[in-house]
């Protein structure tokens with residue numbers, strides 16, 4: 001079903017979101033011995049706004065670091081990606097970094113893909129105002145499943161852009177499958193630019209996911225609020241606490257929501273019991289060494305050709321070419 005965004009100046013939104021799996025995934029995830037909820041459901045309109053607020057927090061370094069490295073190396077990044085091709089961006093959100101890339105690459109088409117209808121619409125309308133010459137083909141879709149991207153009429157080299165270390169929210173196996181899919185999409189002459197957060201001091205990571213103002217906690221808890229809003233749940237947010245910790249052995253930050261009391265919750269006509277201290281695992285955020293990410297990319301059919309770092313060495317942008 002294509003959603004209509006044909007108000008003046010707004011690019012039309014294509015949709016590749018299959019029949020809503022939110023209810024099924026919530027019921028299945030809360031039925032497991034270790035309860036889980038997939039992080040892709042964070043991003044309803046409220047969740048997207050909260051993520052944008054996280055990006056502006058002093059503790060959350062990845063956005064600033066990636067912006068700094070993109071600005072600092074833009075000439076080289078543009079020579080690597082080449083001008084006037086097709087730019088496909090996954091998890092585009094606000095498309096802030098994309099604006100720098102669009103300015104430098106002058107692509108013949110820009111295809112932002114996002115599960116957040118709200119973020120996609122806002123970004124596409126803003127980009128169209130800023131770049132009236134640009135052909136924008138937004139796709140409302142879920143990249144954790146095979147996706148068809150409308151590149152048929154587009155000319156030039158295909159470059160997939162995946163910034164923000166969103167790849168870190170996938171397990172390494174899911175990241176491998178995702179990279180295989182994009183390798184197929186860019187074709188033999190294509191390339192990929194992937195923003196990847198680097199492994200670092202656990203204290204720096206801890207602060208980034210436990211900010212003093214509680215915005216990350218609100219982002220995490222919004223998932224329960226979304227279940228209440230959309231699935232008729234009766235979860236009491238005050239009975240859960242945000243809990244995020246670094247797990248260096250598994251190379252990731254984990255986010256959980258911990259039940260503060262023994263309780264039963266209802267989602268539609270399903271009931272789930274929580275012990276005091278029991279958690280729902282809501283997100284992993286994997287951090288990769290440069291070598292580790294290149295090895296993952298290689299296993300999916302890419303060759304790591306370039307790596308750009310921010311001045312503090314916190315974050316990496318990988319330039320991959322089809323191997």
Ligand code: SAH
Pocket residue numbers: 039040043048051055063090091092093094095097113114115116119141142143144163164165166
């Ligand atoms: N690229 C931006 C936003 C990163 S936040 C940045 O670098 O700041 C992650 C983005 O990915 C959000 O906009 C979210 O809606 C989107 N996203 C998360 N899981 C997704 C999925 N499975 N399919 C499509 N988009 C997804």
Ligand code: AVI
Pocket residue numbers: 054164165166167168169208209216283284285
């Ligand atoms: C989108 N993604 C890369 C963010 C991250 O850092 O894993 C989401 C996030 N979760 C908590 N803070 C930010």
